Amino acid sequence: MLETEEEIRRFLEGEEEAFSRIVRRWERKVFNLAWRMLGNREDAQDVVQETFLSIFKSIRSLRDPNSFNTWLYAITLNHCRARRKSRSSNLLLNDLMSDRAEDEGRLFDVNSANRSGSDSVEALDIIRKALADLSEDHRIAIVLKEYMGLSLEELASVMNCPLSTAKSRLYHGLRGVQRNLKRMGIKVREF
Amino acid sequence: MRCEEIQERFIEFVYDEGGVSPVNTEIQEHLRSCSACREEFEELKQTRRYLQLWKDESPLRSVNLPVRNTEPAWKFGWKYARYAAIAAMLVVCFLAIANAQISWNSKGFSFSTRLFAGRHSEQNYYTKEEMKRALDDTELRINETNYTMMLKMLDTIEQDRLMEMHLSRGHAAQYQNKN
Numbered sequence: 001m002l003e004t005e006e007e008i009r010r011f012l013e014g015e016e017e018a019f020s021r022i023v024r025r026w027e028r029k030v031f032n033l034a035w036r037m038l039g040n041r042e043d044a045q046d047v048v049q050e051t052f053l054s055i056f057k058s059i060r061s062l063r064d065p066n067s068f069n070t071w072l073y074a075i076t077l078n079h080c081r082a083r084r085k086s087r088s089s090n091l092l093l094n095d096l097m098s099d100r101a102e103d104e105g106r107l108f109d110v111n112s113a114n115r116s117g118s119d120s121v122e123a124l125d126i127i128r129k130a131l132a133d134l135s136e137d138h139r140i141a142i143v144l145k146e147y148m149g150l151s152l153e154e155l156a157s158v159m160n161c162p163l164s165t166a167k168s169r170l171y172h173g174l175r176g177v178q179r180n181l182k183r184m185g186i187k188v189r190e191f
Numbered sequence: 192m193r194c195e196e197i198q199e200r201f202i203e204f205v206y207d208e209g210g211v212s213p214v215n216t217e218i219q220e221h222l223r224s225c226s227a228c229r230e231e232f233e234e235l236k237q238t239r240r241y242l243q244l245w246k247d248e249s250p251l252r253s254v255n256l257p258v259r260n261t262e263p264a265w266k267f268g269w270k271y272a273r274y275a276a277i278a279a280m281l282v283v284c285f286l287a288i289a290n291a292q293i294s295w296n297s298k299g300f301s302f303s304t305r306l307f308a309g310r311h312s313e314q315n316y317y318t319k320e321e322m323k324r325a326l327d328d329t330e331l332r333i334n335e336t337n338y339t340m341m342l343k344m345l346d347t348i349e350q351d352r353l354m355e356m357h358l359s360r361g362h363a364a365q366y367q368n369k370n
Contacts, residue, residue, distance in 0.1 A: 123244040127241070152206070171201060
């Protein structure tokens with residue numbers, strides 16, 4: 001984070017290259033956040049572009065460069081919401097749930113999935129479906145905590161809610177994923 | 192603590208953010224004694240591990256970076272000065288067309304224009320007296336022309352009559368000579 005702060009300072013002082021270094025550093029994170037929220041790579045890529053344009057225009061309004069990551073994720077989530085609204089991506093995500101019946105009775109071995117490429121693809125599809133069925137708040141909580149690695153305090157900051165609410169959303173999100181996996185017949189073996 | 196209260200606090204344990212506090216010690220003790228909560232806790236941890244199977248990927252394309260305006264200030268100003276000059280020229284043209292005047296007087300037709308509306312010079316117009324005199328002259332010239340034409344017509348008729356008389360006299364003399 002210290003380096004990002006330094007890059008922000010340099011950019012604000014007029015060094016153009018500093019912004020491209022910020023983009024290189026964070027674009028992968030933003031892409032993966034958007035992909036997990038929207039379930040679609042192309043939409044996620046568009047969100048990355050829109051997010052960094054917003055950042056470029058409004059970086060002067062960032063009061064505390066220490067909180068750049070939470071600010072960046074909050075902007076990304078706003079663009080994800082806008083995109084879902086405009087393209088009805090929710091329908092797309094919910095459609096993924098419709099073929100739940102096909103997955104009935106499946107037994108999934110996490111260890112073997114780590115080894116086999118095709119199983120990983122299958123696991124990705126299952127997780128995407130399990131997340132798609134969550135409410136938006138629960139999905140955001142899971143994605144930010146599980147994949148972006150935010151602390152519970154940072155999670156509350158991005159979601160603009162009290163810490164207790166953030167914990168509750170995360171807990172119920174995790175329970176929701178667990179419930180959806182069971183509904184799809186996924187039994188994660190103990191290991 | 193009841194099982195429901197304990198489960199609400201699982202999240203700190205699942206993500207290992209609980210730290211060391213009396214409440215956490217209480218939860219740990221509860222987990223040791225309650226098999227249902229222990230099972231719930233383990234399932235949440237396994238769900239987490241399952242979620243980790245969705246790995247990060249690289250973006251499909253690089254971001255198109257916006258370019259900040261780096262033109263020197265004078266160049267930037269010159270661009271706007273050009274637009275201002277074109278706008279001023281258009282205003283001048285508009286005013287010139289709006290206040291244009293075509294007039295006709297004793298010296299002939301004339302075209303004049305000015306930027307701001309105002310009285311045009313009197314000499315561009317006929318005065319009342321000039322107009323009256325011009326009309327009187329015109330009427331006089333027309334009357335003179337008519338009179339001259341009528342005189343010419345009468346003269347022509349008279350000549351025709353004399354010619355006919357002369358011819359008829361000639362014919363009568365010839366007839367008498369034959370007889």
